[in-house]
Amino acid sequence: MDPRFSDVGSVRADLEAANYLADDGIAGVVYLADRLQKPILVEGPAGTGKTQLAKSVAEISGARLIRLQCYEGLDEAKALYEWNYKKQLLRIQAERNSEIEWDTIEDDIFSDEFLLTRPLLEAIRADDPVVLLIDEVDRVEIETEALLLEILSDYQVSIPELGTIEAKQIPLVFLTSNNTRELSEALKRRCLYLHIDYPEMEREKEIILNKVDGITENLADQVARIVRSIRQLELKKAPSVSETIDWARTLILLGIDQIDAETATDTVNILLKYQSDITKALKEFAQSDEFSG
Amino acid sequence: MTTTESPIESADDPSSGGSPMLDLLSGFIIELRNAGLPVSLTENLDAMEAVKHIPMEDRDTFKYALAATLVKNHSHWKAFEVVFEVFFALRGSEYEISEDRFPDLDDMDDDQGDTQGQGQSQGQGGGGGEALSPEQLAQMLLDALRKGDQAMMRALARQAVRRYAGMEPGRPVGGTYYLYRTLRNLDLDGMMDQLMDQSREQAPDGQLSKFEERLERDEYNDRIEKLKKEIEAEIRRMLVADRGVEAMSRTLRKPLPEDVDFMHATREEMNSLRKAIYPLTRKLAARLARKRKYGRRGPLDFRKTVRTSLSYGGVPADPQFRFPRPHKPEIFVIADISGSVAAFARFTLHLVYAISSQFSKVRAFVFIDGLDEVTRFFDGVDDIGEAVHRVNTEADVVWVDGHSDYGHAFGVFWERYGKDIGPKTTVLILGDARNNYHASQSWIIKEIQSKARQVHWLNPEPKSYWDTGDSIVGEYTNYCDGVYEVRNLRQLEGFVEKLI
Numbered sequence: 001m002d003p004r005f006s007d008v009g010s011v012r013a014d015l016e017a018a019n020y021l022a023d024d025g026i027a028g029v030v031y032l033a034d035r036l037q038k039p040i041l042v043e044g045p046a047g048t049g050k051t052q053l054a055k056s057v058a059e060i061s062g063a064r065l066i067r068l069q070c071y072e073g074l075d076e077a078k079a080l081y082e083w084n085y086k087k088q089l090l091r092i093q094a095e096r097n098s099e100i101e102w103d104t105i106e107d108d109i110f111s112d113e114f115l116l117t118r119p120l121l122e123a124i125r126a127d128d129p130v131v132l133l134i135d136e137v138d139r140v141e142i143e144t145e146a147l148l149l150e151i152l153s154d155y156q157v158s159i160p161e162l163g164t165i166e167a168k169q170i171p172l173v174f175l176t177s178n179n180t181r182e183l184s185e186a187l188k189r190r191c192l193y194l195h196i197d198y199p200e201m202e203r204e205k206e207i208i209l210n211k212v213d214g215i216t217e218n219l220a221d222q223v224a225r226i227v228r229s230i231r232q233l234e235l236k237k238a239p240s241v242s243e244t245i246d247w248a249r250t251l252i253l254l255g256i257d258q259i260d261a262e263t264a265t266d267t268v269n270i271l272l273k274y275q276s277d278i279t280k281a282l283k284e285f286a287q288s289d290e291f292s293g
Numbered sequence: 294m295t296t297t298e299s300p301i302e303s304a305d306d307p308s309s310g311g312s313p314m315l316d317l318l319s320g321f322i323i324e325l326r327n328a329g330l331p332v333s334l335t336e337n338l339d340a341m342e343a344v345k346h347i348p349m350e351d352r353d354t355f356k357y358a359l360a361a362t363l364v365k366n367h368s369h370w371k372a373f374e375v376v377f378e379v380f381f382a383l384r385g386s387e388y389e390i391s392e393d394r395f396p397d398l399d400d401m402d403d404d405q406g407d408t409q410g411q412g413q414s415q416g417q418g419g420g421g422g423e424a425l426s427p428e429q430l431a432q433m434l435l436d437a438l439r440k441g442d443q444a445m446m447r448a449l450a451r452q453a454v455r456r457y458a459g460m461e462p463g464r465p466v467g468g469t470y471y472l473y474r475t476l477r478n479l480d481l482d483g484m485m486d487q488l489m490d491q492s493r494e495q496a497p498d499g500q501l502s503k504f505e506e507r508l509e510r511d512e513y514n515d516r517i518e519k520l521k522k523e524i525e526a527e528i529r530r531m532l533v534a535d536r537g538v539e540a541m542s543r544t545l546r547k548p549l550p551e552d553v554d555f556m557h558a559t560r561e562e563m564n565s566l567r568k569a570i571y572p573l574t575r576k577l578a579a580r581l582a583r584k585r586k587y588g589r590r591g592p593l594d595f596r597k598t599v600r601t602s603l604s605y606g607g608v609p610a611d612p613q614f615r616f617p618r619p620h621k622p623e624i625f626v627i628a629d630i631s632g633s634v635a636a637f638a639r640f641t642l643h644l645v646y647a648i649s650s651q652f653s654k655v656r657a658f659v660f661i662d663g664l665d666e667v668t669r670f671f672d673g674v675d676d677i678g679e680a681v682h683r684v685n686t687e688a689d690v691v692w693v694d695g696h697s698d699y700g701h702a703f704g705v706f707w708e709r710y711g712k713d714i715g716p717k718t719t720v721l722i723l724g725d726a727r728n729n730y731h732a733s734q735s736w737i738i739k740e741i742q743s744k745a746r747q748v749h750w751l752n753p754e755p756k757s758y759w760d761t762g763d764s765i766v767g768e769y770t771n772y773c774d775g776v777y778e779v780r781n782l783r784q785l786e787g788f789v790e791k792l793i
């Protein structure tokens with residue numbers, strides 16, 4: 001299969017054209033994953049653009065996005081495939097008094113017609129180019145990770161009754177994790193690892209400019225700076241990129257073009273979710289203004 | 294340069310005898326392993342594949358590409374970066390150092406770096422630096438910081454190192470010494486003041502609000518930090534050029550978070566430990582839950598068996614079993630939280646509470662010379678870190694003078710809580726058993742052991758220190774089911790895993 005990207009620079013440029021601001025690390029690892037035909041495990045705090053990265057890569061490479069959203073209790077039947085028991089039972093019942101041999105019936109009920117395809121198998125069986133997003137994989141139990149291993153290393157799915165189904169095209173696979181638990185070594189070994197942290201100030205400013213309609217360069221700059229300063233505090237939960245964007249949009253709605261202590265105080269609840277964090281931030285930045293200078 | 298001649302590790306090194314790039318890479322991987330980073334064979338192979346696609350000249354991308362194949366744990370990133378920066382210090386055209394690495398040796402002593410012209414750098418260093426007076430250098434630096442001119446800051450950083458670090462070939466001092474000398478001469482605090490003054494002057498009414506002041510300061514701090522990084526990088530390059538990669542890797546090597554000694558952690562290491570404890574506890578919790586779940590086979594699961602039987606035409610050929618519910622132990626933690634061992638107690642309490650679902654009950658007691666039950670601090674909180682912090686600040690643990698007295702503390706415990714210990718209780722005692730020459734009252738531990746399921750003692754000191762000076766851990770050893778050295782997260786994790 002032909003590589004999707006010609007060089008690292010073009011990954012970055014294409015992503016930017018699709019409104020995703022990558023840095024050298026992100027663009028480089030995406031490029032590498034395509035060349036090495038390896039999945040990428042993207043880890044980092046919530047709201048830093050992990051899911052969006054997979055979506056944007058699908059967009060720029062003209063691929064269909066197939067998404068498996070993980071949750072506690074996710075199992076084979078929801079992730080890979082499931083036999084349509086009901087339909088199978090009906091068939092068995094229908095044939096009960098007929099002459100047909102059990103072997104034949106068995107072959108019959110374990111055929112494609114009775115197979116319910118779930119996202120992982122769908123990605124493997126696709127004829128068209130696919131980006132497979134296995135989102136928030138840290139939410140499944142560690143044992144469930146085993147379901148993913150065959151796909152991640154060999155791009156195939158073994159179904160005991162049908163045999164091994166190999167990929168027709170190698171999908172570009174993204175797994176994301178908010179790092180609520182450590183993933184197994186086996187899974188990590190099969191992936192390239194990309195840690196996405198909160199962006200540097202300059203990149204966050206670019207993200208704001210790209211995502212927030214009608215914002216001025218100057219206001220985007222202020223927003224990015226203030227967010228950077230707030231993230232330096234020891235907080236229960238630092239503001240994510242999505243919260244930065246929400247804040248910038250709010251400021252636009254309020255018609256603000258210069259952020260002072262008062263506006264920041266009035267709107268800080270969009271950036272920070274815990275009262276103790278808000279109190280701390282206000283104390284550090286805004287309060288007792290009258291004593292300064 | 295000796296970088297390519299690093300000894301090749303034989304057995305599991307797939308790349309021996311390859312191209313220069315692959316030789317270089319295998320040397321790099323050896324350094325990573327020396328730094329304690331786990332690199333598997335697959336990962337090694339992936340890295341070899343990766344370097345075919347990303348040229349070394351794209352330095353940052355190259356670094357991230359290597360990291361993507363070799364480092365799968367974010368808490369190992371720092372250690373990786375140190376090795377990378379040293380190992381590739383002299384690679385890539387813009388990083389080469391020309392012949393006269395140590396210009397002006399004789400004149401560079403201390404503060405009198407005012408030696409213009411002779412023997413100065415011949416055009417290297419990115420330009421803009423020749424024959425500057427210290428005042429000019431300072432002025433240019435100030436301008437660069439004000440504008441945030443990254444390229445200029447890099448050039449000036451090099452110039453400053455040449456001029457002020459006073460580096461001499463072969464001199465056995467560390468990079469921090471040179472960094473200190475360079476920074477002292479640059480007076481960055483003074484620059485910060487000047488920058489802030491300028492900002493205030495430019496403000497509409499000649500002053501900044503607290504809010505503006507803070508933001509402005511954060512911005513300049515950020516630029517100054519970047520400048521310092523450039524200076525450090527330049528010093529590192531020169532040291533590597535002088536002493537070689539291996540020596541420098543050794544000097545700069547830092548333990549991974551999981552190997553940092555609780556008792557001797559620096560502030561920065563404490564921070565990285567605090568960050569490492571969260572994922573560690575979650576990993577451990579998951580593994581322990583699994584161990585409990587799959588440890589034994591339970592009774593037949595009828596419904597599941599029937600469902601599975603469909604693939605056998607309705608014959609229950611593959612019976613499915615329910616997982617058993619083994620009983621859970623009850624845990625009492627008794628922790629010394631006096632100065633030297635406080636950090637150890639903190640992490641252990643954190644870990645025990647993080648996996649508290651593995652126990653039917655957890656109770657915690659802390660002591661110095663008095664003892665207090667602190668279970669209440671953990672009840673119904675979701676932030677264990679905060680609860681542990683309250684334990685350290687609010688618990689009532691001082692009886693006489695706030696110097697450890699294990700004997701007295703155990704006496705209090707026995708009197709108030711001894712009756713609560715039963716055959717399901719596992720007791721963990723945490724401490725270095727440095728008892729200021731008080732009586733051990735080890736009979737209490739003997740009594741506890743006879744009532745409890747098990748008694749374990751975790752000691753954060755190296756074994757070789759036990760029973761030296763006022764350490765009396767030996768007096769308690771006979772009455773414990775196990776006494777363990779637990780000096781870092783790795784050992785702590787190992788113990789907890791054994792416990793269940």
Ligand SMILES: Nc1ncnc2c1ncn2[C@@H]1O[C@H](COP(=O)(O)OP(=O)(O)O)[C@@H](O)[C@H]1O
Pocket residue numbers: 019020021022045046047048049050051052053176207211241242245
């Ligand atoms: N680098 C980026 N470029 C553009 N938008 C970004 C970037 N990073 C984050 N965002 C925006 O932030 C929001 C949250 O991103 P998301 O991918 O859902 O976060 P995560 O999956 O890491 O929790 C999205 O609206 C996304 O568009």
Ligand SMILES: [Mg+2]
Pocket residue numbers: 047050051052135176
């Ligand atoms: Mg997401």
